[in-house]
Amino acid sequence: GGDTARGLENLDKWLGDKPWDVIHFNWGLHDVKRQKNGKRDVRGPLVRTPEDYAKNLDELVRRLKKTDAVLIWAATTPVPEGAAGRRKGDEVALNREAAKIMKKHDVKTNDLYGYILPQLKKTQRPRDVHFTNKGSEILAKKVVEEITAALGRAKSEENQ
Secondary structure, eight states, X not given: OOOHHHHHHHHHHHHTTSOOSEEEEOOOTTTTOBEETTEEOTTXXXXXXXXXXXXXXXXXXXXXXXXXXXXXXXXXXXXXXXXXXXXXXXXXXXXXXXXXXXXXXXXXXEOHHHHHGGGHHHHBOTTXXXXXXXXXXXXXXXXXXXHHHHHHHHHHHHTO
Protein backbone atom coordinates (compact mmCIF):
# COMPACT_ATOMS: atom_id res chain seq x y z
CA GLY A 1 0.00 0.00 0.00
CA GLY A 2 0.84 3.63 0.35
CA ASP A 3 0.76 6.56 -2.02
CA THR A 4 1.71 6.61 -5.71
CA ALA A 5 5.33 7.55 -4.94
CA ARG A 6 5.66 4.42 -2.79
CA GLY A 7 3.99 2.46 -5.59
CA LEU A 8 6.63 3.65 -8.05
CA GLU A 9 9.41 2.70 -5.62
CA ASN A 10 8.05 -0.80 -4.94
CA LEU A 11 6.12 -1.89 -8.04
CA ASP A 12 8.85 -4.11 -9.50
CA LYS A 13 9.30 -5.89 -6.16
CA TRP A 14 5.53 -6.32 -5.76
CA LEU A 15 5.11 -7.71 -9.28
CA GLY A 16 8.04 -10.11 -8.98
CA ASP A 17 8.98 -12.22 -11.97
CA LYS A 18 5.89 -14.42 -12.28
CA PRO A 19 3.30 -13.88 -15.03
CA TRP A 20 0.03 -12.09 -14.22
CA ASP A 21 -3.36 -12.72 -15.85
CA VAL A 22 -5.26 -9.88 -14.16
CA ILE A 23 -4.19 -6.96 -11.98
CA HIS A 24 -6.91 -5.07 -10.10
CA PHE A 25 -5.29 -1.98 -8.61
CA ASN A 26 -5.79 1.37 -6.89
CA TRP A 27 -3.81 4.24 -5.45
CA GLY A 28 -5.52 7.27 -3.98
CA LEU A 29 -6.49 7.31 -0.32
CA HIS A 30 -2.88 7.75 0.80
CA ASP A 31 -2.34 10.45 -1.84
CA VAL A 32 -5.28 12.51 -0.50
CA LYS A 33 -3.89 12.60 3.03
CA ARG A 34 -3.05 16.06 4.27
CA GLN A 35 -0.14 16.62 6.60
CA LYS A 36 1.35 19.46 8.58
CA ASN A 37 4.61 19.11 10.51
CA GLY A 38 4.71 15.39 9.70
CA LYS A 39 1.27 14.68 11.18
CA ARG A 40 -2.16 14.22 9.61
CA ASP A 41 -3.88 17.59 9.54
CA VAL A 42 -6.76 18.68 7.30
CA ARG A 43 -5.24 22.19 7.24
CA GLY A 44 -2.04 20.88 5.68
CA PRO A 45 -1.22 20.32 2.01
CA LEU A 46 -2.05 17.11 0.17
CA VAL A 47 0.62 14.41 0.20
CA ARG A 48 0.33 14.51 -3.62
CA THR A 49 -1.20 17.30 -5.67
CA PRO A 50 -3.66 16.08 -8.33
CA GLU A 51 -0.97 16.89 -10.94
CA ASP A 52 1.71 14.83 -9.17
CA TYR A 53 -0.79 12.05 -8.55
CA ALA A 54 -1.67 11.98 -12.26
CA LYS A 55 2.00 11.92 -13.29
CA ASN A 56 2.78 9.07 -10.86
CA LEU A 57 -0.34 7.10 -11.75
CA ASP A 58 0.37 7.44 -15.47
CA GLU A 59 3.84 5.97 -14.90
CA LEU A 60 2.43 3.17 -12.73
CA VAL A 61 -0.08 2.22 -15.45
CA ARG A 62 2.62 2.36 -18.12
CA ARG A 63 4.71 -0.07 -16.07
CA LEU A 64 1.74 -2.33 -15.23
CA LYS A 65 0.88 -2.59 -18.94
CA LYS A 66 4.29 -4.20 -19.54
CA THR A 67 3.03 -7.27 -17.62
CA ASP A 68 0.52 -7.99 -20.42
CA ALA A 69 -2.07 -8.66 -17.71
CA VAL A 70 -5.65 -7.47 -18.02
CA LEU A 71 -5.67 -4.29 -15.94
CA ILE A 72 -8.64 -3.12 -13.87
CA TRP A 73 -8.51 0.23 -12.10
CA ALA A 74 -10.53 0.50 -8.88
CA ALA A 75 -11.82 4.04 -8.39
CA THR A 76 -10.90 5.44 -4.98
CA THR A 77 -13.69 5.04 -2.43
CA PRO A 78 -15.31 8.02 -0.68
CA VAL A 79 -13.63 10.07 2.03
CA PRO A 80 -16.19 10.86 4.74
CA GLU A 81 -16.48 14.12 6.65
CA GLY A 82 -14.11 14.13 9.62
CA ALA A 83 -11.67 11.46 8.40
CA ALA A 84 -8.28 12.06 10.02
CA GLY A 85 -6.05 14.19 7.79
CA ARG A 86 -8.38 14.05 4.81
CA ARG A 87 -11.01 16.35 3.32
CA LYS A 88 -14.22 15.00 1.87
CA GLY A 89 -14.14 15.63 -1.87
CA ASP A 90 -10.37 15.51 -2.41
CA GLU A 91 -10.78 11.95 -3.67
CA VAL A 92 -13.21 13.17 -6.35
CA ALA A 93 -10.46 15.29 -7.95
CA LEU A 94 -8.10 12.31 -7.93
CA ASN A 95 -10.75 10.02 -9.41
CA ARG A 96 -11.19 12.57 -12.24
CA GLU A 97 -7.45 12.51 -12.93
CA ALA A 98 -7.41 8.71 -12.77
CA ALA A 99 -10.33 8.47 -15.22
CA LYS A 100 -8.36 10.47 -17.81
CA ILE A 101 -5.34 8.22 -17.39
CA MET A 102 -7.36 5.00 -17.61
CA LYS A 103 -9.06 6.28 -20.77
CA LYS A 104 -5.68 7.19 -22.28
CA HIS A 105 -4.32 3.69 -21.57
CA ASP A 106 -7.59 1.87 -22.34
CA VAL A 107 -7.84 0.38 -18.82
CA LYS A 108 -11.23 -0.79 -17.54
CA THR A 109 -12.53 0.93 -14.39
CA ASN A 110 -14.27 -0.80 -11.50
CA ASP A 111 -16.17 2.19 -10.08
CA LEU A 112 -16.05 1.27 -6.40
CA TYR A 113 -16.71 4.93 -5.54
CA GLY A 114 -20.06 4.99 -7.34
CA TYR A 115 -20.89 1.43 -6.29
CA ILE A 116 -20.52 1.99 -2.54
CA LEU A 117 -21.71 5.63 -2.38
CA PRO A 118 -25.45 4.83 -1.97
CA GLN A 119 -24.59 2.37 0.81
CA LEU A 120 -22.08 4.48 2.79
CA LYS A 121 -24.16 5.04 5.92
CA LYS A 122 -24.35 1.31 6.59
CA THR A 123 -20.95 0.27 5.23
CA GLN A 124 -18.33 2.87 6.13
CA ARG A 125 -17.00 3.56 9.60
CA PRO A 126 -17.86 7.06 10.86
CA ARG A 127 -15.16 9.68 10.14
CA ASP A 128 -12.93 6.93 8.70
CA VAL A 129 -11.92 5.95 5.16
CA HIS A 130 -12.13 2.30 6.18
CA PHE A 131 -15.22 0.15 5.95
CA THR A 132 -17.08 -2.05 8.38
CA ASN A 133 -16.72 -5.81 7.93
CA LYS A 134 -20.01 -5.77 5.99
CA GLY A 135 -18.80 -2.88 3.82
CA SER A 136 -15.53 -4.65 3.08
CA GLU A 137 -17.47 -7.78 2.16
CA ILE A 138 -19.69 -5.82 -0.25
CA LEU A 139 -16.66 -4.21 -1.90
CA ALA A 140 -14.80 -7.54 -2.04
CA LYS A 141 -17.71 -9.20 -3.87
CA LYS A 142 -17.63 -6.44 -6.50
CA VAL A 143 -13.87 -6.84 -6.91
CA VAL A 144 -14.20 -10.64 -7.23
CA GLU A 145 -16.92 -10.17 -9.88
CA GLU A 146 -14.66 -7.92 -11.96
CA ILE A 147 -11.59 -10.14 -11.63
CA THR A 148 -13.57 -13.30 -12.42
CA ALA A 149 -15.02 -11.69 -15.56
CA ALA A 150 -11.56 -10.49 -16.61
CA LEU A 151 -10.06 -13.95 -16.04
CA GLY A 152 -12.74 -15.40 -18.29
CA ARG A 153 -11.88 -12.87 -21.00
CA ALA A 154 -8.14 -13.50 -20.59
CA LYS A 155 -8.58 -17.27 -20.88
CA SER A 156 -10.83 -17.02 -23.96
CA GLU A 157 -8.26 -14.74 -25.66
CA GLU A 158 -5.54 -17.28 -24.82
CA ASN A 159 -7.51 -20.04 -26.55
CA GLN A 160 -7.99 -18.10 -29.79
